Amino acid sequence: MEHFFKGLPRRGLLLTGASVLALTGFAPVATAQETDSQSYVLEEIIVTGVRASLKSAIDMKRASDAIVDGISSEDVGKFPDANIAEALQRIPGVSIDRSGGEGRYVSINGLGSDFANVLFNGRPIASENAGRSFSFDTVASDLIGNVLVYKSQPANVAEGGVGGTVDVVTAKPFDFKGFQFAGNVSVNYEENSEKATPQVSFVTSNRFHDGRLGILASFVHQERKQRTYDVQNSGMIHNLFFDADAYAYVSDDRDEAWRMQDLTRSVVEEDRTRTGGTLAVQFEATENLTLSLDYLYSRFKVETEINSASNWFWAVQDTNRNVIDANGSYTTFDHGIGYDLTGYAFNLTRKKRPTVTQLGGFNAAWEPSDSFKAVFDASYSTARNDNRGLDESQTLEILNQPGFLVHMDGGVPWFEQNGNLVDEANQRLLRARINKNSGAYVDASTGQAKLDTSWKALDNLTLDMGAAYTEARKTNENWETPLPIQRLYQANAMGQVIDYDSIVSGIYRGGNRFGNDKLNADMFRIDGEALRRWMADPVNLANRTRNAGAGGLAEFIANGRSWKAVETGDSFEIKEKVTSGYASVKLDDTIGSMPINVTAGLRVSHTELTSSGRMRVLTNLAVQPGDNPGVLYKEYASADLTEISADHTYTNWLPSLNVKLDVHPDMVLRGAVSRTMTRPTLEDLAPQISYGSTFVVARYATGSNPNLKPFLSTNFDASAEWYFADTGALALGYFRKKVDNFIVQGTAEEVISSVANPAYQTFIVTRPVNAEKATIEGVNASFTYAFDMGFGVQANYTHVTSNATLDKAQPNVSFALPGLSDTANLVGFYERGPFSARLAYNWRSDFLGSLLYNGTGEPQYFAPYHQIDARLGYQVTESTALTATAVNLTEEKVKAYGRYSNQFLGYTDYGRRFTLMLSVKL
Numbered sequence: 001m002e003h004f005f006k007g008l009p010r011r012g013l014l015l016t017g018a019s020v021l022a023l024t025g026f027a028p029v030a031t032a033q034e035t036d037s038q039s040y041v042l043e044e045i046i047v048t049g050v051r052a053s054l055k056s057a058i059d060m061k062r063a064s065d066a067i068v069d070g071i072s073s074e075d076v077g078k079f080p081d082a083n084i085a086e087a088l089q090r091i092p093g094v095s096i097d098r099s100g101g102e103g104r105y106v107s108i109n110g111l112g113s114d115f116a117n118v119l120f121n122g123r124p125i126a127s128e129n130a131g132r133s134f135s136f137d138t139v140a141s142d143l144i145g146n147v148l149v150y151k152s153q154p155a156n157v158a159e160g161g162v163g164g165t166v167d168v169v170t171a172k173p174f175d176f177k178g179f180q181f182a183g184n185v186s187v188n189y190e191e192n193s194e195k196a197t198p199q200v201s202f203v204t205s206n207r208f209h210d211g212r213l214g215i216l217a218s219f220v221h222q223e224r225k226q227r228t229y230d231v232q233n234s235g236m237i238h239n240l241f242f243d244a245d246a247y248a249y250v251s252d253d254r255d256e257a258w259r260m261q262d263l264t265r266s267v268v269e270e271d272r273t274r275t276g277g278t279l280a281v282q283f284e285a286t287e288n289l290t291l292s293l294d295y296l297y298s299r300f301k302v303e304t305e306i307n308s309a310s311n312w313f314w315a316v317q318d319t320n321r322n323v324i325d326a327n328g329s330y331t332t333f334d335h336g337i338g339y340d341l342t343g344y345a346f347n348l349t350r351k352k353r354p355t356v357t358q359l360g361g362f363n364a365a366w367e368p369s370d371s372f373k374a375v376f377d378a379s380y381s382t383a384r385n386d387n388r389g390l391d392e393s394q395t396l397e398i399l400n401q402p403g404f405l406v407h408m409d410g411g412v413p414w415f416e417q418n419g420n421l422v423d424e425a426n427q428r429l430l431r432a433r434i435n436k437n438s439g440a441y442v443d444a445s446t447g448q449a450k451l452d453t454s455w456k457a458l459d460n461l462t463l464d465m466g467a468a469y470t471e472a473r474k475t476n477e478n479w480e481t482p483l484p485i486q487r488l489y490q491a492n493a494m495g496q497v498i499d500y501d502s503i504v505s506g507i508y509r510g511g512n513r514f515g516n517d518k519l520n521a522d523m524f525r526i527d528g529e530a531l532r533r534w535m536a537d538p539v540n541l542a543n544r545t546r547n548a549g550a551g552g553l554a555e556f557i558a559n560g561r562s563w564k565a566v567e568t569g570d571s572f573e574i575k576e577k578v579t580s581g582y583a584s585v586k587l588d589d590t591i592g593s594m595p596i597n598v599t600a601g602l603r604v605s606h607t608e609l610t611s612s613g614r615m616r617v618l619t620n621l622a623v624q625p626g627d628n629p630g631v632l633y634k635e636y637a638s639a640d641l642t643e644i645s646a647d648h649t650y651t652n653w654l655p656s657l658n659v660k661l662d663v664h665p666d667m668v669l670r671g672a673v674s675r676t677m678t679r680p681t682l683e684d685l686a687p688q689i690s691y692g693s694t695f696v697v698a699r700y701a702t703g704s705n706p707n708l709k710p711f712l713s714t715n716f717d718a719s720a721e722w723y724f725a726d727t728g729a730l731a732l733g734y735f736r737k738k739v740d741n742f743i744v745q746g747t748a749e750e751v752i753s754s755v756a757n758p759a760y761q762t763f764i765v766t767r768p769v770n771a772e773k774a775t776i777e778g779v780n781a782s783f784t785y786a787f788d789m790g791f792g793v794q795a796n797y798t799h800v801t802s803n804a805t806l807d808k809a810q811p812n813v814s815f816a817l818p819g820l821s822d823t824a825n826l827v828g829f830y831e832r833g834p835f836s837a838r839l840a841y842n843w844r845s846d847f848l849g850s851l852l853y854n855g856t857g858e859p860q861y862f863a864p865y866h867q868i869d870a871r872l873g874y875q876v877t878e879s880t881a882l883t884a885t886a887v888n889l890t891e892e893k894v895k896a897y898g899r900y901s902n903q904f905l906g907y908t909d910y911g912r913r914f915t916l917m918l919s920v921k922l
Contacts, residue, residue, distance in 0.1 A: 038802035085136035101910030108164035117161025126383035153670035155601025173214025192911030195225035235856030241481035329789030336403025387439035389565025412515035422522035431873035432489035484552035542874035572686030774804035
């Protein structure tokens with residue numbers, strides 16, 4: 001039975017294991033064809049497999065009124081994808097960012113993940129991130145039926161995605177004709193960690209009362225024990241030489257060149273656990289009324305342990321050992337040779353990401369006649385990352401060691417040293433340094449009620465109208481151990497020998513796992529609990545060799561003699577109330593003998609924003625007594641944080657026009673123009689201000705901006721599509737986006753009225769402002785064909801350009817678009833009889849990751865990356881199948897660099913992973 005949802009028929013079937021479910025009826029304003037030949041019961045899908053999925057995706061794209069791409073659950077299942085993001089990266093113009101070796105964020109047409117509007121079953125879903133991005137790794141792909149990516153914007157799709165809109169569709173019981181059960185059990189093996197973990201999932205569905213009542217349930221549990229080998233430099237900086245005799249930094253304009261700030265080698269151990277499920281109930285109350293209830297639950301927990309060794313480069317010497325290239329970057333520099341100025345840090349960091357995402361909804365679809373449909377939908381979603389200071393970090397240091405030469409020649413850097421410091425004999429040199437807890441607590445909720453109607457006024461004229469009301473809230477709390485307690489031993493215990501026999505748990509020998517066999521990656525491992533016990537011991541506290549009675553001791557005692565985190569002053573809450581409505585007209589006609597479809601629409605969105613935060617209120621400034629008469633002393637209303645809030649409203653009119661012309665039975669031309677929006681970045685909206693230096697002559701502050709405007713884009717999209725076979729298509733596309741209101745840091749004079757003395761109320765304040773524009777345009781091409789003999793190919797390529805790019809020769813550029821990159825995919829497959837095979841190649845060109853990396857004022861780029869994944873399957877019996885998959889078959893590494901390609905910033909080795917799966921269907 002057709003399920004009409006917001007003008008979009010939703011027929012998606014859920015993959016579990018090797019069970020394959022097909023995608024049908026994606027068109028935003030179209031009628032799904034329901035014929036016996038398209039009854040997608042599991043047995044038929046297992047037989048037709050990839051061909052059925054390809055045909056379904058091709059039919060969807062061809063029938064759609066807008067420019068849309070889609071992926072069926074068959075594709076997700078037959079690729080070795082841990083989540084939805086890794087399947088979406090194969091759609092033209094879609095790229096992903098990875099975490100723990102699997103996709104987390106999705107970008108569309110060169111714009112970052114904050115610009116991708118993510119819906120589940122057409123509904124907004126809450127996100128556990130501090131910003132607007134949705135983490136696709138929180139939801140297992142086994143719970144999903146199919147996914148749509150809107151490249152052009154029809155009026156009936158919710159606003160919010162300047163880049164595009166992703167709509168994830170879960171399965172419903174009326175997608176099946178009767179009882180179905182499919183499940184799998186699999187083993188996942190990580191090559192880096194050499195650990196195997198279980199995965200299990202199932203889906204079952206049945207219909208009762210003559211097919212009028214349907215119930216579907218699904219469940220998935222996945223575990224991964226993953227290891228990453230990581231090398232990082234926290235940024236490129238301009239060097240100042242260190243004069244060891246004078247013990248001071250000196251500037252030399254001749255050699256003021258870029259060099260690395262530090263070099264950290266890390267072994268990252270992650271335990272990743274997903275547990276989730278869906279429950280859906282549908283009831284055909286009358287012949288014309290269908291009621292649906294559905295619920296999605298996903299619990300994703302990541303526990304990370306990082307052991308690392310790092311060196312901070314601060315004592316560079318002005319000697320003839322230094323070598324600078326033509327771009328002004330050190331390829332070799334002298335770090336304290338001849339002086340005992342080199343230091344080592346050994347770190348233990350434990351991080352936790354305990355997230356829960358839920359989405360529930362009610363839907364009533366009423367179709368009293370062939371010419372009228374109405375759908376009421378109500379939903380509520382929550383997401384939470386419950387980390388109130390659960391992360392722990394401990395650091396030991398060894399100071400005053402012989403210097404070395406640092407070499408940076410484009411690959412992973414290395415340094416020459418006199419012997420290996422990391423040895424049992426040198427444990428006695430270790431000293432206590434930093435000890436802290438931290439974490440970010442994010443709690444979000446989104447509720448929506450909406451009504452969509454579709455009236456076929458004439459045989460060739462359809463009017464769609466609808467309205468929605470949405471309330472969203474997101475709380476961000478930052479927790480951290482107070483700074484004096486973090487530094488309880490730093491610089492206060494430089495001569496104090498620790499109990500290294502209990503605190504040092506061993507030595508890790510890095511070998512050549514860090515991208516350069518010349519790099520010393522050995523590190524002392526720390527027992528964090530033993531270190532904290534030793535540091536909390538009153539005898540050791542009293543024996544600190546500097547400032548024994550001070551240095552954070554009072555704060556430590558007041559904090560319960562612990563390093564527990566407290567809420568910081570930069571927490572905030574954002575509430576948004578959005579009232580929206582739309583109307584669109586669809587005309588089906590002909591030009592000569594060519595069918596034409598024109599859909600014109602207008603969407604209006606009114607947003608009411610409330611930003612709340614906590615800060616100390618500045619009440620006065622007074623002349624600082626003593627030797628600094630020009631310095632002003634800050635006076636606050638209270639030592640405690642004060643709750644403040646600000647309101648902001650804005651209304652946006654978003655017209656759209658989509659035209660589709662069938663110039664030939666096998667050839668379709670499309671054009672679309674639209675106005676789209678993305679609301680401001682959440683982190684920039686909190687009503688906060690922090691006061692810096694205050695002088696009689698000038699006063700400085702930094703803040704956020706609750707009055708930011710949304711990003712607005714005027715878009716043009718066009719495509720030409722040739723459907724030369726049932727399972728064959730060639731498409732060429734072009735897009736252009738002109739985006740206004742990009743946010744940058746602006747500085748201006750402001751009056752702080754809370755300051756009592758009028759002479760000192762004017763501050764120079766830096767805060768985010770809407771100030772920039774950018775044009776993004778690109779072309780893409782895609783080809784799909786499945787041969788009758790069982791072979792097939794899928795390929796696509798996207799090229800993106802923008803006028804907002806970084807000129808590497810200009811060091812003071814303040815605006816550029818991160819994430820812009822070309823992408824390409826090539827997939828070859830074979831499926832005939834009981835055998836199936838698939839090989840997938842994914843490529844992304846180099847791209848700007850951050851304009852101002854780690855506060856250094858220098859950019860971060862990512863090098864081109866490609867990945868090859870493979871899958872082999874064998875149908876053992878009619879009801880059982882075996883599947884083997886491999887991810888990152890050629891062990892590719894993620895690499896980052898600075899302004900120039902030899903300015904090293906990062907090297908990450910996620911390794912390969914393999915899965916063996918047994919699937920059963922009944």
